[in-house]
Amino acid sequence: MPDRRPSPPLVLALALPLLLAVAVAVAGIVTRGATDPVPDTGPLAVVPVEAPEAGSARCAALLAALPAQLPAADGPLASRPLAEPAPAGVRAWAAVPGPVVLRCGLSRPPELEPASALLQVNGVQWLELDDGVPDPAVTSYVAVDRPVYVALTAPVGSGSGPLQAVSDAVRATLPATEIAAR
Numbered sequence: 001m002p003d004r005r006p007s008p009p010l011v012l013a014l015a016l017p018l019l020l021a022v023a024v025a026v027a028g029i030v031t032r033g034a035t036d037p038v039p040d041t042g043p044l045a046v047v048p049v050e051a052p053e054a055g056s057a058r059c060a061a062l063l064a065a066l067p068a069q070l071p072a073a074d075g076p077l078a079s080r081p082l083a084e085p086a087p088a089g090v091r092a093w094a095a096v097p098g099p100v101v102l103r104c105g106l107s108r109p110p111e112l113e114p115a116s117a118l119l120q121v122n123g124v125q126w127l128e129l130d131d132g133v134p135d136p137a138v139t140s141y142v143a144v145d146r147p148v149y150v151a152l153t154a155p156v157g158s159g160s161g162p163l164q165a166v167s168d169a170v171r172a173t174l175p176a177t178e179i180a181a182r
Helices: 008-035 057-065 161-173
Strands: 077-080 090-093 100-106 118-121 124-130 138-143 149-155
Touching: 057 100, 057 161, 118 161, 124 161, 138 161, 149 161
Parallel strands: none
Antiparallel strands: 077 090, 090 100, 100 149, 118 124, 124 138, 138 149
């Protein structure tokens, strides 16, 4: 009766590609976590902008109502401290590739016109603005139906969680008003 066992070179030829594929898969799994970007959690230097109502009681109430963490596509975003001197009316959360930043008490956005398309999120009307480049890196949303203007700027890939959570806080602390379009 002939021997039906495969020859050692044949076994080796069949096993090597399988072992290589397993080794590459394991290496990918092990190194994937090591190469994922980590958000910067150190104090964030925020450039002051014109925000005449930033120190108002309304902005103070909103800032107090904001959650310590914001939900996002890749998991919760932790609150991020601001570098001194920190402008009034600002909060930040650590995200990749850049922070999520909220500013309260801003001046009326010049982009707000009677025909502006608005986005309604959890009862708040937002004007959506991107950074004006072909592939935007950040998107800003300005709440335009409240007694003070509130802007939330987030990296494009952060998902809708930050805007939804901030909308809940805005709705709970700032009464709805007429939109002051030109």
